[in-house]
Amino acid sequence: MTFALVPSDMTSASAAISDASSEARTAHGADALATLAAALPGSSTAAYMPELGGLWEDGVTGWCDQLDHFRDSIDATSQGGTSADDGVGGLFGRLLGTP
C-alpha cells in the first residue's frame, strides 16, 4: 500500500484534533442536568440526574482522552514520515481497541 503524507497537512490535522478535544472539555452537560434535578425536587428524573451526569462526564472525558491519543499518533506519524507504513498502521490499530 502506498504511504504518503504532507507534513504541513498533518500539523493542521493535529491542531484540529487538539482544538476539538479542548473544546469538548469545556462542555459540562452534568451542570445542566444538576440544574434540571434542582428544578424537579422529589422526582424520579431528579434522582437519576447525578448518575446520568457522571456517565456523561466520564463519556466526554474519555472521548477527549482518545482524541489526545489520536493527535499524538498523528504527530508521531508526521515526525517519522518515512518510517514503515505497517508499523504506524499498528499504532492506530491498537487505538481502535481503546475503550
Next chain:
Amino acid sequence: MVTYADVRRWDPAGLAAASTDLKSDLKTLEKANDELETQAVPDSFLGLAAFSARALQSTLVSRMSTHVEQATSFEKAIYSARARVAVLKRDVESIDSDARANEFEIGGDGTVTDASTPLEFTSIPAAEAHMDQRVTLRDALVERVERALERANEIDQELLWAVPRESFSDGEDEVDDPAGGEHERLDGPVDLSDDAFDLSQINQGDIGDCWLLASAASVGANDPDFIRDHIRHNPDGSYTVTLYEDGRPVDIRVDASTIPYGVTGRDDQPTWLSIYEKAAASHMGGDYDDIAFDRVSRGFEMVTGRDTDGDEDRGLDDIRRDLDAGRSLVVSTEDDSKAGWNPFDTAVDDDNVVPNHAYVIESVIERDGETIIRLVNPWGPDGGTASDGHFKDGVLELTEAEFHQNFDETTSLPRKKR
C-alpha cells in the same frame, strides 16, 4: 412518587435554564465532533496508517454523534416539560390560594384539612348546611390536588422515558426478558393512573394466563397503590416488578417492550398488566409458555406474597361480606361439559361461560329482590367467541343458582398482610 410539597417547589425557570445550558453544551460537542470529522485526517495522508486513522476517526465521530443526537432529544423533552410544569405550578398556586381563602390547609402529602374556626349555629339544619358546604369545598380541593399530583407524575415519567439510553453506555445492564415472541418497545411509560386499574382494561391475549391476569387485575382494582409500589420504571427505561416466591419478594427486571399476542388494554395498547405478564413469564421459567395454566391462588400469592383462602361453594352473601372487607376475589369456572361424562356434574352449564377459566368478582348487588353477582371475564368487556363456537360475554351477571351451576372455587385474598 412525587409529593405535593415537591410540586410546590418545582421550578419551570430551572427547566428552561437546564434546557438552554444543555443546548449550548451540545452545540460545543457537535462543533468539536464536526472538527474531528472534517479535519482530523487530511486527504493527502495515504497508506495503511491513514486507513487505520480514518477507522479510528469514524468510531470517535460516531460515538459523539450518538451522544449528541440522544442528548438533543432529551433537551427537547426538557424544553417541552418546562411549559407543562409552568401550567402545573400555576394550578398548584391557585389550589393553595383557594384553600387559604376558604380556610383549608393542604399538607405536604396533599392532605386537605379544615382549618376554619368552629361556628355556633342556632339550628341543626343550619349547622348541617354549613357542614355540607365545607365537605363539598374540601372534596373539590382533594380532587384538584390528586389531579395535580397525577400530572406531576406523568411529567416525571415522560422525562425519565426520554433519558438517553445508549449514549456512552457500557451496555452492561441486562434485563430478564422471557422468550416466546418478538418484543416491541413501548411508545411510552405504561399508565399507572387509577383509570388504568379499571377492570374493563383487561384484554387477555393468546396466552392461557387468566389465572395470573384475573388475580393481578383484581388486586389492582382493589388497591392500585399496591401495584404502583410493586412496579418501578427504571431510569434506563426498563421496569422492575416485585413478585413473591414463598412470601419473599423477588425483583424481576424486564425491558419496556411487549409481545404482540400478550395482554393489552381495551384499546389494544400495552398496560401495566403487560409488564406483570412479562415479569411472571421471566420468573416462572423464562418463556411465555411457562405462564400458561396455573391456579388462581398461585397468581395472588405471586403478585402479593399473601396466603389466600379457597372455598369450593361460596355463597353470594359470604362473597359480598368478603368484598365489603376489602378482599380481592377471583372465581374459577367448572370444566367443559362436552369434555366427557362427569358423575359429579362439575361442568359449565351455560354456553356463555368459558370453561376452565378465571373471572374477577366485581360486585354482588341486589336487583328486583334478587341477589346478583357481577363477574369480569379477562377476555375484556367485549367478550369473544371461544373454541366451542359460542360467544362469551365480557361481563356476567348471574343469580346465585346460575353462579353455582357454572363456577366452583372462589379464591379470596385479604387486603392486609396477615
